[in-house]
Amino acid sequence: MFRNSPNFDKLLEKATSHYQLEPDWVAILQICDLIRQGDVQPKIALAAIKKKMTNANPHVALYALLVLESCVKNCGTLIHDEIGTKQYMEQLKELVKTTTHENVKLKTLELIQAWAHAFRNSPKYRAVQAEGHKFPTLKESDAMFIADTAPAWADGDVCHRCRVTFGMVQRKHHCRACGQVFCNQCSSKSTTLPKFGIEKEVRVCESCYGKVNKPTTA
Ligand SMILES: O=P(O)(O)O[C@@H]1[C@H](O)[C@H](OP(=O)(O)O)[C@@H](O)[C@H](O)[C@H]1O
Ligand SMILES: [Zn+2]
Numbered sequence: 612m613f614r615n616s617p618n619f620d621k622l623l624e625k626a627t628s629h630y631q632l633e634p635d636w637v638a639i640l641q642i643c644d645l646i647r648q649g650d651v652q653p654k655i656a657l658a659a660i661k662k663k664m665t666n667a668n669p670h671v672a673l674y675a676l677l678v679l680e681s682c683v684k685n686c687g688t689l690i691h692d693e694i695g696t697k698q699y700m701e702q703l704k705e706l707v708k709t710t711t712h713e714n715v716k717l718k719t720l721e722l723i724q725a726w727a728h729a730f731r732n733s734p735k736y737r738a739v740q741a742e743g744h745k746f747p748t749l750k751e752s753d754a755m756f757i758a759d760t761a762p763a764w765a766d767g768d769v770c771h772r773c774r775v776t777f778g779m780v781q782r783k784h785h786c787r788a789c790g791q792v793f794c795n796q797c798s799s800k801s802t803t804l805p806k807f808g809i810e811k812e813v814r815v816c817e818s819c820y821g822k823v824n825k826p827t828t829a
């Protein structure tokens with residue numbers, strides 16, 4: 612499902628370049644799209660962003676925090692499952708402790724606080740707590756919108772639609788819209804999935820193709 616996309620690194624370089632006088636939102640949102648489309652693994656993306664967050668140049672570190680903030684706001688559970696861990700929170704709190712740049716420290720505390728507020732009713736992300744530091748007042752604008760992301764892929768030995776058994780000839784395929792496993796005949800169509808931020812044509816099953824492309828009643 613995940614292929615590491617070379618242009619992710621290029622986009623991250625661009626989005627966090629210290630030559631930038633202001634945020635390159637186009638590059639930042641393209642990074643979010645690559646993650647949502649499965650072109651780069653969330654873990655890999657976050658590791659690369661973290662490297663930039665600890666860059667000695669405060670501009671680079673701040674832009675990296677903006678990229679992180681946008682990924683959390685736009686990539687849904689793909690990213691939430693990674694940043695909502697105790698381990699990731701430890702890393703962020705380490706950055707707060709070690710950075711010598713006051714604005715990097717402040718932005719990192721703002722993010723932790725915004726996420727703690729946004730995830731306050733999600734037991735899954737209880738590791739995200741605004742504690743142990745003096746936090747700035749919460750900006751109401753930090754309301755989190757949880758973007759929808761494509762479902763994880765199910766596994767199975769038979770096609771979810773026609774029940775044919777997979778084997779050397781009948782290969783498995785996955786529908787990007789419902790995540791179910793299908794034979795080629797039952798998933799031969801492709802379409803964009805804007806609701807998941809997938810702008811390129813991807814494989815979908817017959818039923819999802821019908822739902823996504825149902826003729827609008829004139
Ligand atoms: O080609 P294979 O060796 O069968 O491998 C399958 C393809 O990679 C399918 O990609 P696709 O859904 O884009 O076809 C994927 O959905 C299946 O899980 C894989 O088993
Ligand atoms: Zn089938």
Ligand SMILES: [Zn+2]
Nearest residue numbers: 786789816819
């Ligand atoms: Zn489907």
